[in-house]
Amino acid sequence: MPRGFSLIDPSTLATATPTLTTSRSTEASREASTEATPAQRTPSATPRAALASSTGQAFAQVMAEVSGASTSLAVRQRQTPAVAEPAGRALAEPARSTLPEPATPVAARLIDLGMPRALANQVTGTDIFGEMLAALRSMPPPPRPPQGAGDVLVIAGEVAYALPIARTVAQSLHLDPGRILLAAPSTAGTGLHASRRISGPAEAERRGRQMHRAEVPHVVVVDAPVTAGDDGWVRSITEALGATAIWAAVDATRKLADTARHLETMGRVDALAVYAASVCSDPAGVLALDVPVALLDGRPATPAAWAALLTERLHTLPAHA
Incomplete structure (x- = not known):
């Protein structure tokens, strides 16, 4: 027999089994003695006796309270005005371009004049x-009226001024003013x-030729x-x-x-014939229209004419503080 191993005598198994059983009983008794008593244990769930029966009076009372609470909550929700969500923030106004300050008090007064x-x-x-x-000579020179043979100059505006x-x-x-043509409802x-009146586009085309x-x-x-x-x-x-040039009386x-806005309705406008500039508080304001000025109160709108008008107005304009 190999060394290190020994055989168990079968006759000893009968006496060994009761001993094993006895030891297991002893361990079970020891474990039982360490467990808590039922009174000391914490219940893991609510006892069945504490649950309300669905057929009892208590259950009916609870359901009535729940139903009443739900109804009152729904009423409060209907009565509470809805709070509107805040609207999106309005777009900020575009920042105005910062203009340079007038260089001198005289410049400020000229700006007031337009x-x-x-x-x-x-x-x-x-x-x-x-x-x-x-300074005014830096502007384009005023347009001159077309004076070639067959040229047609149109002056559009209110008849009393045009x-x-x-x-x-x-x-x-060097033309006869009596030969001027008028496209209007009447020459009265x-x-x-009356023979100088153009009644409409058809006659304008015939006269134009x-x-x-x-x-x-x-x-x-x-x-x-x-x-x-x-x-x-005006466009028609x-x-x-077939106008050679179109001036607007302004x-x-x-x-x-x-x-x-009025110039937009006319369509093509090549130059302005400005009137009432001598009585205007800002006569040079028409320069902002971005259309060349041909006439200024009946005179060619040369830099000298503008300078004379503005210099005269400077003497009547209150000085800046």
Whole structure:
């Protein structure tokens, strides 16, 4: 038999078994003695006797209370006004461009008269007229009326003001003012013969062909009241005439926004003939319309004419504090 191993005598197994049983009983008794008594144990769940029966009076009372609470909650929810969610934040207004301060008190007064800030800041005050003249010469020269054979100049605006401008231009071109044509509902009160009236686009086209074959230029006034809407009247007449140039008669005392809107209704505008500038609080404001000024109160709108007008107005304008 190999060393280290020994056989168990089968006769000893019978006596060994009771001993094993006895030891197991002893361990069980020891474990039982260490367990807590039922009174000391913490219940793991609510006893069945504590649960309300679904058929008992207590259950009915509880359900009535729950139902009443739910109803009152629903009523409160209906009565409580809904709180609107805050609306999205309004877009911030765009920041206004920061304009440079007037360079001198004289420049500030010129800006009040409508002179563009960039030009006004060139006037320091040592030689007001000379500096103003030099600044205004940086602008494009005023357009001249077309004077070639067969040219057609249209002056559009309110007849009461456009017609005197047309007469001034006709005289400068050595033309007979009585030969001016008028596209308007009537020639009454204008001093023009009824035969000088253009009734509409069809007649404007016929007359235009004749004028373009003439040896002299022609001047045509087109009635364009400020109060009229954009009905296409001015556009249709000027296109039918084949106008060489289109000038708009502009009131310097009118708001620039209204004047700009009126110019939009005319369509193509090559230059402005400004009137009432001498009585306007800011006569140079029309320079902001971005359309060349041809005439200033009946005179060519040269830098000298602008400088003379603004210098005269400086003496009547209160000085800045």
